[in-house]
Amino acid sequence: MIPPKIYIGTSGWSYKDWVPNFYPCQQSSTFDFLKYYSGYFNTVEVNSTYYTYINPQIVEGWINKVEEKDEFLFTIKLHQDFTHKRKYNKDNIKSVKLILDKLSNAERLSGLLIQFPYSFMLNKENANHIKALIDTFPEYEKYIEVRHKSWYIERFFNFLKENRSALCTIDQPEIGQAVSFNPVIAGDTAYIRFHGRNEEAWTNSIKSSGQEQTYEQRSERYNYLYTPAEIIDAGLRIKEILNAVKKVLIYYNNHPKGNAAANAFELINFLIGSDVIKIPETILKAFPRLSNKNK
Amino acid sequence: MKTIFHLDMDAFFVSVERILDPSLMGKPVIVGGDPNGRGIAAACSYETRKYGVQSGMPARTAYRLCPNALFIHGHGKEYGRYSKLVKKFLDGYFSVVQQASIDEFSLDFTGCETIYGDALSFAKRIQSEIFNLFKLPCSIGIASNKTLAKIASDFNKPMGVTYVPAGKEKEFLAPLPIEKIPGIGKKLLPLLRTRGFRIVSDIADTSPDYLAAILGKFGLDLWEKANGRGNDLVVVEHERKSISKETTFDTDLVDKAKIESILFDLTAKACQLLRDENFQSSTISIKLRYSDFVTITRAKTVKNTDDDKVVYDTAVDLFRKAYTRRVGVRLIGIHLSKLSSFGEQEVLFADENVIRKRMLRAVMKIRGKYGYNSIHIGKN
Numbered sequence: 001m002i003p004p005k006i007y008i009g010t011s012g013w014s015y016k017d018w019v020p021n022f023y024p025c026q027q028s029s030t031f032d033f034l035k036y037y038s039g040y041f042n043t044v045e046v047n048s049t050y051y052t053y054i055n056p057q058i059v060e061g062w063i064n065k066v067e068e069k070d071e072f073l074f075t076i077k078l079h080q081d082f083t084h085k086r087k088y089n090k091d092n093i094k095s096v097k098l099i100l101d102k103l104s105n106a107e108r109l110s111g112l113l114i115q116f117p118y119s120f121m122l123n124k125e126n127a128n129h130i131k132a133l134i135d136t137f138p139e140y141e142k143y144i145e146v147r148h149k150s151w152y153i154e155r156f157f158n159f160l161k162e163n164r165s166a167l168c169t170i171d172q173p174e175i176g177q178a179v180s181f182n183p184v185i186a187g188d189t190a191y192i193r194f195h196g197r198n199e200e201a202w203t204n205s206i207k208s209s210g211q212e213q214t215y216e217q218r219s220e221r222y223n224y225l226y227t228p229a230e231i232i233d234a235g236l237r238i239k240e241i242l243n244a245v246k247k248v249l250i251y252y253n254n255h256p257k258g259n260a261a262a263n264a265f266e267l268i269n270f271l272i273g274s275d276v277i278k279i280p281e282t283i284l285k286a287f288p289r290l291s292n293k294n295k
Numbered sequence: 296m297k298t299i300f301h302l303d304m305d306a307f308f309v310s311v312e313r314i315l316d317p318s319l320m321g322k323p324v325i326v327g328g329d330p331n332g333r334g335i336a337a338a339c340s341y342e343t344r345k346y347g348v349q350s351g352m353p354a355r356t357a358y359r360l361c362p363n364a365l366f367i368h369g370h371g372k373e374y375g376r377y378s379k380l381v382k383k384f385l386d387g388y389f390s391v392v393q394q395a396s397i398d399e400f401s402l403d404f405t406g407c408e409t410i411y412g413d414a415l416s417f418a419k420r421i422q423s424e425i426f427n428l429f430k431l432p433c434s435i436g437i438a439s440n441k442t443l444a445k446i447a448s449d450f451n452k453p454m455g456v457t458y459v460p461a462g463k464e465k466e467f468l469a470p471l472p473i474e475k476i477p478g479i480g481k482k483l484l485p486l487l488r489t490r491g492f493r494i495v496s497d498i499a500d501t502s503p504d505y506l507a508a509i510l511g512k513f514g515l516d517l518w519e520k521a522n523g524r525g526n527d528l529v530v531v532e533h534e535r536k537s538i539s540k541e542t543t544f545d546t547d548l549v550d551k552a553k554i555e556s557i558l559f560d561l562t563a564k565a566c567q568l569l570r571d572e573n574f575q576s577s578t579i580s581i582k583l584r585y586s587d588f589v590t591i592t593r594a595k596t597v598k599n600t601d602d603d604k605v606v607y608d609t610a611v612d613l614f615r616k617a618y619t620r621r622v623g624v625r626l627i628g629i630h631l632s633k634l635s636s637f638g639e640q641e642v643l644f645a646d647e648n649v650i651r652k653r654m655l656r657a658v659m660k661i662r663g664k665y666g667y668n669s670i671h672i673g674k675n
Contacts, residue, residue, distance in 0.1 A: 228314050229376035232429060236383075291317055 004190075004245050007043035007073060007110065008268050010260040011193070011253035014048075021258035021286035038066045040278060041264065043073045043110060045193075045251040050077040050115075053095045056102055063106045073110035074103050075143070075249065082133060083116050093136060100140055110249060111141030113168070113191075118206070122150035134163050143168050143191040143249070157186035166191050171234065173199035175206070183237055188246040192238065194263065196224030196254030223256040226263045228289065235270040262287040296461050297527040298414050298437065300389075300402040301444035302421070304381070305432040305453035306350075307398035308338035308369055311377050314430050315370060323364040328354025330366050337369065341453060374398075380429060388421065391529045401441050403529040418456045426454075439464065442525035446475055464523025469496035476520050478513070482543050495521050511588040538576070540565040541628025547586040548624050555611055561629045562607040567667065569631060570659045575599040576631035579609045583617050584626035592630075593617045599635060602655060606631070 013033050019025060023036060037044065048054065066072040079096060081088045103109035114133055120126055134142060144160060145168035160167055167186040172195040174180050183190060201221040208217075226234075242248065250267065252260035261283060268277050269290075284291045304310065308326040313319045323342040328334030336357040339348045346361040357364065378397045385392045385400055388411075393401040404414055411417040418435040425433055436447025438459040446468070447457040459467045473492050474484050490509070492498050498506070498521035506514030519525065540561040548554050558581070569576060580594035593613040600606060610629055618624070661670045 227373055227376065229311075229373055229380060232380060233376070236380075289315055289317055 002246075004242055004248050006242075006248045006250070006271060008250045008264050008271070009041040009043040009045065009252075010255065010264055011045040011251045012047050012255060013037040013044055015255055015258070017256060018258040018261065020282055022261045022280065022282055024280075024282055032065055034062060034065045038069050038072050040261075040280060042069070042071050043075065043249060043251075045075045045077065045113065045253075047077050047253075049096075049099070050080050053079060053092070054099055056098050059099045059102050063103065063108055066108065072108060073249075074108055075110045075113050075251070076100060076103070077113040077115060078133075083114060086129065097137070100137075104140065109140065111143055111189075112137055113143045113145065115145040115168070116147070118147050120146060121148040122153075122156070134165055138164070140164075141166070141189065143189070145170060145193065147172070152184070157184065160186045168193060170195060171197070173197050173202045175199065175203060181234060181237065183241045185241055185244045190238075190241055190245045190248045192248070192250045194226065194234070194250070194252045194254060194260075196222050196226070196259075197230075198222070198224040198254075219256050222254045223259075224254045225259040225287075226254070226266075228266065231263060231266045231270060235267055238267075238271060258283070258286065262290060265290055296439050298404040298407075299439065299441055299444045299527055299529060300400075300404050300414075300418060300421075301395075301436045301438075301441065301448040302385070302400045302402060303434050303436075303445070303448040303452075304398035305434055306338055306340050307377075307431070308374055309340040310431050311370070311373050312367055314377075315373065319365065319367075323361055325354070325357050325361075325364045325366050326369045328357070328366065330354055330358035339364070377429060377431065381425060381431065381433075384425065384428065385421075391531055393529045393531065395445075399445075401444070401529045404437070415456065415458045418458075422454065422456060439523075440525035440527040441529070442477060442520050443468070443523055445477055446471070449475065465496075465499060468521060468523055469494065469499065471495045473498060473521075476517065478517065478520075482545075483510075509588075511590070513588065536634065537630060537632035538565050538568050538574075538634070539582075539628060539630040540568075541582060541626055541630075543584075543626045544624070549621075551615075551618065554618075554624055554627055555614065558610055558614060558627055558629065559607055561627070562610055563603050563671070564667070565629050565631055566601055566603045566606055566655075567659065567662060569601045569634075570655060574634040575601045576606070576634050578631070578633040579606055579613070580630040580632070581610050581613045581617065582626070582628035582630060583614065583624060585620060586623040586625045588625070589620075589622075590626075591617050594630075596633075 023033060062074065076096075076099065079088075079092065081092055100109060100112060116130075130144065142163075142165040144165050147170060157167060165187060166189040167184055169181065169183045169190065169192045171181040171193070183192060198221055201223060205218075205221040238248070238250070250264075252264045252267075254260050254263065265277065265279050265283060279290060309319075309324045312324060312326060321342070322340070323346075324340040325336045325343060325348065326339070327337030332355070334354045336348065336350055336352055336354050338350050339357065343357070343361045343364050348357045348361050348364070354366065358366070374397060378394075382392060382394055382400070385402060389402045389404070389407075391403045395401055404411075404417070407417075408414065414437050418437055422433055422435055425431055432454045434448045434452045434455040434457075436444040436450065436457050436459070438444040438447050439461050443459055443464055447459050448455075450457040471494060473479055473487055473495055476495065479487065487498075492501075498517060501518070503515055503518040506518050508514070510517065542557060542561060577599045578594055578596050580592055582590065582592045584590045593616065595609050595613055597605065597609055606629075614627070658670055
């Protein structure tokens, strides 16, 4: 049995509040966030593509910046027009495919993350909607994030397997009909997202959904640092499924203040081992509890 | 003959604190309590023990003995998380895991040699796996019963494994000081010492009738334990069946009002636990032990409740009827049983009690956030 390839990273890299906890204060004129980031992680999940259609030239820039890395994969999150607003046309599809193809041709694409709203539950209309989106992007690997318990049935898992898609396992505060952390295997890839467990801010954000929000307001619900026990607990659960898949993609989305990076290092340490892990001084200074794991 | 493991986490709270903050490594650490105020040192690192600090002593005393120690408040939630992780790990190896407390486990290894190899090497393996996986040190005692395994686990801490072979129980126990026997605490110890008991063999060699005469049934149990015998039944914990709170007085009490006020306090604590776990109780009992160890229990059935007032009124009534002798009281306790889950739909039948129930829930929230002593409910 060949052990699966494990990719661990964060949801996004371009956060100003990751200085000084991850990115250093002293930056030279040639300093670049993505270059620095890719020196430590082998994957990143791009969330900006959910809000805007990104200029393909910017994507070319990303590819150049990670040139020196033997292995580095981008996961692209599908624009909200497709998943939340359900209003898209040929041009929208074309502009998404443009960047997917750029990354894919450079062998830097992991796949397409398709995230549905919390309230999106299993019914005929929604099932058809998922099917339509999967059929729109047949040439890429797809990761489907549905958070409503109603989707957690064998029939849906099989449907995903047959359609080159994987089910996204998420960890978030357990509220209402949201699923709890339980890695499920559907397909050859396991895709896991950690959103943090800031229950209070999460509840508030559900109440104020649809309203115009600042970056800080939007970020608050991800403001959470997993404790070592929670990392171990999740790590043990992930270990249980490792032999059943070929590829594992794991992203921490609890981005405020670099918490996501710190937790990602902790999980790498737990799953892969302390001898291969490289942790920057900035993180060790901001999160002293990681220091004994570096030895 | 059974083979029982007792696994005891070494300075558990301190070990977890050191995972959360590795700068505490190698330093004297005391968890719980305020060095200048009241409160108890819930756990202390081995570095503090050479100064005479022990877990369970007042924080102020601990501070006097070891003023260099770092006092930290503690992260209760994290202890629970790690405890669960260790339990889950043990569940993977043993068919029966009995959790004796947050940091202690009884495990039945009987008959497992064919699968896991000999008990001693397997215990060492479990110990190192727990350390590698969670960075938590533990000590393990192996013996033919639970009490002896527990004593053995304490024999060589930290990171010790102590094996008491069958037939060597008495020999192992004989030279140990009597306070190593679980159940002999700071109240019983002086009583036994003044009667000439210093080491376990002093107890084992005396007549069981004498111990029964001075300590009642507990004396007989003690004699059995000192002779290396004890309960060897490892049972899986089931859902909580009852809640008890009891206290042994420093000096025997005769003042009825004082006892009732302590009973009130115990009731409040028991009811808080009841509400924390979303239970209601319908059987309320009290336990009363006189200074000569004569013990009386009295119970009454009431309508399902989690209300301090209802419980206290019932309990104090039981106490007044039960307290008939003109002898000092050594222990008082409250016991709530016949538990059932509290259903929120009861609010549909609104009456004046609802307001009280809401108040009690608010009290529970405040205590959850700021601790038990942050708010009290008056007696009347």
